Amino acid sequence: MNGSNIADYVRGVEGWLFDGEARLLFELARQASSAGVIVEIGSWKGKSTICLATGSREGPRVKVYAIDPHIGSEEHHGASGRVWTFDEFKANIKRAGVEDEVVPLVKMSTDAARDFNLPVSLLFIDGAHDFDSVKADFEAWFPKVINGGVVAFHDTTGWEGPRRLVRTALFRNPRVEAVGFRWSITYGRKTESASLVARWVKRVKMLVKWVYDPTLNFLTRPGVKRMLRTILGRPASA
Numbered sequence: 001m002n003g004s005n006i007a008d009y010v011r012g013v014e015g016w017l018f019d020g021e022a023r024l025l026f027e028l029a030r031q032a033s034s035a036g037v038i039v040e041i042g043s044w045k046g047k048s049t050i051c052l053a054t055g056s057r058e059g060p061r062v063k064v065y066a067i068d069p070h071i072g073s074e075e076h077h078g079a080s081g082r083v084w085t086f087d088e089f090k091a092n093i094k095r096a097g098v099e100d101e102v103v104p105l106v107k108m109s110t111d112a113a114r115d116f117n118l119p120v121s122l123l124f125i126d127g128a129h130d131f132d133s134v135k136a137d138f139e140a141w142f143p144k145v146i147n148g149g150v151v152a153f154h155d156t157t158g159w160e161g162p163r164r165l166v167r168t169a170l171f172r173n174p175r176v177e178a179v180g181f182r183w184s185i186t187y188g189r190k191t192e193s194a195s196l197v198a199r200w201v202k203r204v205k206m207l208v209k210w211v212y213d214p215t216l217n218f219l220t221r222p223g224v225k226r227m228l229r230t231i232l233g234r235p236a237s238a
């Protein structure tokens with residue numbers, strides 16, 4: 001398995017990752033430090049978990065703690081109101097052959113944080129998307145991330161909660177440097193104290209993101225994607 005075929009590998013698993021995001025998660029996990037473990041908040045049916053676990057297997061070979069109560073977030077509660085994703089999660093993890101790399105914690109992230117004492121080298125946040133929930137996830141887990149460790153948020157373009165939070169959690173946070181974004185994921189590296197230059201670079205990137213967010217949202221609308229596919233003659237998902 002490598003970064004270029006991970007998107008094909010997880011294509012059959014239901015989830016919301018763009019191909020480029022699957023590749024990024026794989027790479028972040030592959031490059032993560034072995035001084036900590038990988039923590040994922042919000043696993044759903046395991047698509048992102050498989051990307052992280054296969055990346056870890058090619059790199060630091062550390063466990064992926066996959067935290068999810070498996071009852072969905074508010075946005076998943078349709079007419080029936082009932083959601084239970086754990087059985088499909090387990091089946092997908094097994095089918096992908098990463099059972100040994102993944103430790104599921106069937107809890108809310110803030111409950112899991114209370115008795116979790118391992119250092120974290122990669123934290124991926126993709127739980128509930130309202131501002132207060134994503135802020136609570138970040139505040140409970142950021143202190144456990146080691147210096148040099150990476151924090152990544154999903155859905156930071158179209159969803160108000162994560163989009164607003166990354167401004168303070170990453171771009172304006174003096175404990176974070178090397179912020180980047182790819183598709184809807186925004187990520188940064190924890191440090192003791194970001195240098196003045198690093199802080200200015202982040203400010204410029206925040207301005208770029210201010211233009212990037214609505215552009216990506218527009219380009220990924222189903223109608224626009226279809227039109228781009230016709231014009232470019234290739235999938236607009238990569």
Ligand SMILES: C[S@@+](CC[C@H](N)C(=O)[O-])C[C@H]1O[C@@H](n2cnc3c(N)ncnc32)[C@H](O)[C@@H]1O
Binds near residue numbers: 085
């Ligand atoms: C958008 S889905 C995750 C998608 C998954 N990362 C993927 O790429 O396939 C959000 C998940 O967050 C979970 N969730 C909601 N609140 C949570 C919390 N406080 N702690 C952990 N997970 C939570 C939901 O149960 C749901 O499965």
